[in-house]
Amino acid sequence: MTGLTGQIAGSIAEVESAAWDACLPHEAECHAYYAACETAAAVSAVGIRSLAVTVSDAQGVVAVAPFFRLDYRLDTPLQGPLRALGEAVFRRLPGLMTLRVLCVGSPYAERCHVGFAPRLDDAARQQACRVMVETLAASAATERAHIVAWKDLAPAEDALLGPFLGVQGFAELGSLPIAVLDLPFADEAGYLASLSGSTRKDIRRKLAKADQVRIEFRGDIAGLEAEIDALYESTRQQSGLDYGDLEVLPPGYFSGLSQALGARVVFALYWIGAELAAFNLLLVEADRVIDKFLGMRYPLGREHNLYAVSWMANVRFCLERRIKLLQSGQTAYAAKLRFGSRLVPSTIRFRHRAAPLQWAMRKLSPHLSFARFDPDLAAMARRSAA
Structure with a gap:
């Protein structure tokens, strides 16, 4: 598949709704959902502004994903007494504790909605993914963002994207399961x-x-x-x-x-x-x-x-x-499991633009999984280990 081009849209509303929903069919968290989230965030002082990345060929849009910019604090996964420690470090070293992140996904969704046109085969999806990664990397470099991340990849999306992102140098971090x-x-x-x-x-x-x-x-x-x-x-x-x-x-x-x-x-x-x-x-x-x-x-x-x-x-x-x-x-796991639920894993993939810092963060990532600091999941892990 040739002739693919990537583009950053200043908002999801700029992407044609029919093209978006064709890449992500049957989703309640559809183009209208994200557009409504954008509208609510735009008229308030609260909320993260959403953007979109698209990939197109001669026939039109073939891949879409929402993304957002975030000043991410490294102590975000920490909860309880550990959060107080993170706050103390942040007060003394805010520049060290905060990273500018370009994050694929949305704070308003528990899944990274990466969608592809139905007409693409697996090889074409991989090519579209490559163009999307390159487009995001160029945007991160222009904005001097420290990290590009893919938030809350579900198992199906991670199976498709994970191997490719791994080759591109992205490390893995456990997110909260669904x-x-x-x-x-x-x-x-x-x-x-x-x-x-x-x-x-x-x-x-x-x-x-x-x-x-x-x-x-x-x-x-x-x-x-x-x-x-x-x-x-x-x-x-x-x-x-x-x-x-x-x-x-x-x-x-x-x-x-x-x-x-x-x-x-x-x-x-x-x-x-x-x-x-x-x-x-x-x-x-x-x-x-x-x-x-x-x-x-x-x-x-x-x-x-x-x-x-x-x-x-x-x-x-x-x-x-x-x-x-x-x-x-992604909350109140103890009650939900008791009521018969199962947990579906969710994954974050991330890459720091500075190779030495990416090496360090890759080493630390097993210890910074969100699940390690959720009280219900941590208690389950302790019982399993006992």
Whole structure:
């Protein structure tokens, strides 16, 4: 395949939506999703500005990916007491602790959406990937970025891109895995029967105590935007985890998706009387529901067992629509595993422009895996080693 050219677009909105979605078909996190994220970030002081890299041939766009620029702190994976140590070092040596990164992927997605036109065979995909890597490298050199990284490559994308990126000198870093729940069940009873007896009993007990909870599914959240933003922020603060700018949503994110995605976005609202106690943002595809964000009012949410209530509401939502996969993201692993989920690995690939520093970072990368510092995953690793 010849005549490929790479291009940096100043925003995803500059890329034709039909071309983008043809390279990434059937995704709820589609061109409209990313464009809505861009709009929310552009009108606020919060949020990371997104760009796009494309590869084209004589017939049009053949490969796409979102990317963003980030001042990345090396202590970002650290949590708990170790974060305090990272803060102390940062205050004394901010220049040493912070790197300018050009990152393929998005802070608003748990997967690196690298897409290729269906007409490309494997060899042509490799060529398109090479042009994309070269285009990003040239942009990083122009901007004097320290690192080019590929954030959260799923197993299929990493199988395709990983060997090529390895030859190009990219090192590997473990990212947070994705929790997914397989739902090959005819009904709710079948799902509950797949769980342990103690978990099944616990879920039923919590549901029995949730008789005051009213659940509403809707796509339009007009009039509730501020409440939903506040519930999300409340839950983020309660989590005890801090990944810096990678987990901060711009104001207007939820309302923007409500307006942009049509039937692909559903908000599950949990009411206690007239009070909105929690919400779930669901992105709906033909064969998958992405449980994107949960926001909860504390302590009301705990008093009414809203985590378990929302989990079962999402399971029922999928079963009623014959959807076989519920994806629930990169947090609260202990509860999700207990409720039957499995973990799908996710990988970061990165390359520093300075070869000696890349050598040092490659040596350090096994010790800086995000999974090492997540409390649930670290506890699981300790139990496995015992």
